[in-house]
Amino acid sequence: MDNEKFEKKVIHLIFKGKTRAADKHYYFGSVACIYEHFSAEDIGITHGSLRNYRITEVKPYENNQVIIRQGKLHTKLLSKPREKKPKKE
DSSP states (O other), rough: OTTTOOEEEEEEEEEESSTTTTTOOESSHHHHHHHHHHHHHHHHOOOOHHHHOOOOOOEEEESEEEEEEEEOOOOOOOOOOOOOOOOOO
């Protein structure tokens, strides 16, 4: 793990208009995780259809209810593994 940089996919969900969660931003680790918190009716598209749309960084999904974007979560570069401290007795 020395000098490794980790990048994880992040799905960014924004509700538009006068929905119950308008102008709020939500972040998920996968498209499937969105549907654990919101229904297809809330989002305006089913999980299967959204998965088939294949969101990318340059191809977000948008309808009259939401904007869904994919991005990257950048993490700090690890220079050395963490050492465990001995337990105090």
